[in-house]
Amino acid sequence: MSRIKLFLFLPNLREQGIVLALVFLFAGFSLATPHFLRITNLLNVLRQISLLGIISVGMTMVIISGEIDLSVGAVYGISAVTCGLLMRAGHPIWVAIIAAVMVGMLIGLSNGVLVNYGKISSLIVTLGMLNVVRGSYLLITQGLPVFLSSQTVCDPRLPLFFFLGQGRVFDLIPMLTIFFVAIVILGYFLCHRSLFGFYLRAVGGNARAARASGINVERTKTLAFMFVSTLAALAGILNLSFLSSVQGIVGAGLELDVIAATVIGGTSLAGGEGTVLGTVIGVLIIGILRNGLVLLGVSPFWQITLIGGIIIGAAAVDVATRKVRG
Known part of the structure; x- marks a missing residue:
């Protein structure tokens, strides 16, 4: 009975096409390599996609509002650098985390103000912000990595900080995945069960009518920019916690993966349409595709090529769908 109900429910989902794509990918790699279905590998996939997924939830809201943010990779990097440097300077860990999140939030606010009140294209603003922010933290660190250890950080709560990125609940589920699920739930309620989500769709669909x-x-668009930058900052901090270090080039190219996951998940680049569920499926598609290709020994260059092709295909489907509806 439950299978019948699921079968009846799927055709009503806007994401039915990408759900089928996800199922085919999962089944294909399961048959192609015996290593894919191992619990350790599947949990590894969830851990690998978690940080990408956290930022993608925020990007969904920005794109639904009719804008785009190319600076999230740089925000991801500068927040990790800020947190790491403050911890090494002797500040309490919680102060370093709050300061790093505030940096991300302020960058998002700057993007929103420049786009919405300065009337500058979000593509130009966030592309410029990407370079300003990345250049800033490269200047601060001189391109050198920032390492965290008991020798460089005196706060006794450092193991707890590392647990946020490296720990596992019940010695099984990665903490990064727990954070991802929590952000997905928050994003779902904001985007689909709140007045803010209604405003996002109204603004993205027809700003003049809204x-x-x-x-x-x-204000609605500015809040969307602030939300995605805050999530990018959180992801950067969690990445620092996971690796115990941050490189000068961290986050480079991340913005493209975030946009790819969002578009593959069915969010319309024209604005006004998109779901958090669709974005989660898009993130899973990217994660499973990369993991499966690695297990099959496929060159990483082919991975980049395939994901690029999928993005183009998803955008083409979006355009075709809007023409049919129009």
Whole structure:
């Protein structure tokens, strides 16, 4: 009975196409390599996609609002660097974490103000911010990595900080995955069960009509930019916790993976449409595809090529779907 109900429910999902793609990928790699279905490998996939997924939830909201943010990879990097340097300077870990999150939030606020009140294209603003932010933390660190250890950080709570990124619940489920699930739940309620989510769709669908209805378009979009930057900052901190270090080039190219997962998940680049569930499926598709290709020994260059092709295909499907609806 449960299978019948699931079968009846799937055709009503907007994400049915990508759900089928995910099932085919999962089944294909399961048959192609015996290592894919191992519990350790599947948990490893979940851990690997968690940070990408956290940021993608925020990017979904930005794209639904009709904008785009190319600076998330740089925010991811500078937040990790900020947190690491403050901890090494002797500040309490909780102070370093809050400061790093605030850095990300302020960058998002800057993006929102420049785009919505400065009337500059979000593509240009966030591309410029990407270079400003990345250049800033490369200047601060001189391109050198920042390492954390009991010798460089005096706070006795350092093991607890490392547990946030390296720990496992019940010695099985990665803490990174726990954070990812929590952010997905938060994003779902914000995007689909709150007035803010309604505003996002109204603004992305028709900003002029939304403004005429009394919605503050500029504030709604600015909040979306702040949300994705805050999540990028959180992901950067968790990455620092997982690796115990941060490299000068950390986050380079991450923004492309985030946008890819969001678009593959069915969020329309034209704005106004998209779901958190779809984005989660898009993130899973990217994670399973990369993991399966690695297990099969396929060159990483082919991975980049395939994901690029999938992005183009997803964008083409989005355009075709909008033409049919129009």
